[in-house]
Amino acid sequence: MPETYETLLLERRGRVAIITINRPDKRNALNIKTREEGAALLEELRGDNSVGVVVFTGAGDKAFIAGADIAEFAGRTSITQRDVMMGRSLFTAIDSFPKPVIAMINGYCLGGGCELALACDIRIASETASFGQPEINLGIIPGGGGTQRLTRLVGEGKAMEMILTGEIFDAATAFSIGLVNHVVPAAQLEAKTMEIANRIADKSPIALQLAKEAVKLASRSNLDEGLRREVDLFALCFSTEDKDEGVSAFLEKRKPAFKGK
Numbered sequence: 001m002p003e004t005y006e007t008l009l010l011e012r013r014g015r016v017a018i019i020t021i022n023r024p025d026k027r028n029a030l031n032i033k034t035r036e037e038g039a040a041l042l043e044e045l046r047g048d049n050s051v052g053v054v055v056f057t058g059a060g061d062k063a064f065i066a067g068a069d070i071a072e073f074a075g076r077t078s079i080t081q082r083d084v085m086m087g088r089s090l091f092t093a094i095d096s097f098p099k100p101v102i103a104m105i106n107g108y109c110l111g112g113g114c115e116l117a118l119a120c121d122i123r124i125a126s127e128t129a130s131f132g133q134p135e136i137n138l139g140i141i142p143g144g145g146g147t148q149r150l151t152r153l154v155g156e157g158k159a160m161e162m163i164l165t166g167e168i169f170d171a172a173t174a175f176s177i178g179l180v181n182h183v184v185p186a187a188q189l190e191a192k193t194m195e196i197a198n199r200i201a202d203k204s205p206i207a208l209q210l211a212k213e214a215v216k217l218a219s220r221s222n223l224d225e226g227l228r229r230e231v232d233l234f235a236l237c238f239s240t241e242d243k244d245e246g247v248s249a250f251l252e253k254r255k256p257a258f259k260g261k
């Protein structure tokens with residue numbers, strides 16, 4: 001049975017926690033409550049050793065997330081808007097979450113929805129999903145990482161085109177520019193996502209955390225700094241029981257049983 005929050009559902013399947021944004025009537029648009037509940041839930045799951053991987057998805061078959069809740073924009077001052085983005089940043093909570101996070105993209109993935117997917121580590125889309133940063137059509141620009149994470153992922157030319165035109169495009173195009181890792185028929189989206197999530201969830205949680213941190217350094221530091229810190233994180237693995245278990249299991253030709261120690 002999923003645990004129910006005002007705007008979210010949480011379902012645990014083995015070591016995978018599935019968080020569903022549950023506002024299908026509003027195409028799962030991110031309002032303040034969703035951001036707060038999402039960030040609080042991640043804080044809870046952060047220290048929960050029974051959870052190895054988190055999956056984000058949207059309720060219903062139309063939308064992953066159709067962006068920030070535009071209805072909340074009316075009358076908001078620049079200072080309140082800044083507070084919403086920075087004080088309750090669900091995107092930062094995902095980005096800095098110490099476990100892998102997967103976006104299971106089942107429909108409209110627009111604006112803040114695309115930014116949430118970009119903050120995740122892996123993106124898997126259904127053939128029926130569509131993508132875009134349409135903020136420009138509202139006379140604004142992306143403010144949740146759209147200009148930064150998107151540019152690092154797909155390159156400046158593609159990011160610029162998406163952000164300047166606000167155009168919405170299909171999953172095949174998203175795949176061709178490297179915005180998503182996989183595109184599968186809608187009926188296979190959950191199975192494909194769970195297959196990847198379960199494969200990851202069996203690994204050493206410490207190695208996963210350090211691997212995520214190391215990969216993120218690539219776009220946040222220069223090469224020399226990144227390489228130096230990679231060695232430090234790699235060396236840190238040698239202080240863990242999981243490394244001893246992984247190596248022993250290989251030599252003994254058996255499956256490792258990692259404990260996160």
Ligand code: COA
Pocket residue numbers: 025026027029062066067068069070071108110111112134135138
């Ligand atoms: N914020 C607030 N409400 C939203 C929303 C958003 N980002 N996206 C959709 N909704 C609401 C609609 O207002 C509508 O509410 P209502 O039934 O109370 O009128 C409901 O969700 C259904 O939307 P609708 O436009 O009728 O659905 P659709 O399937 O025909 O179109 C979209 C879906 C996503 C293409 C369209 O809703 C849209 O363009 N949304 C805005 C996308 C956007 O600009 N996002 C970036 C925000 S910065």
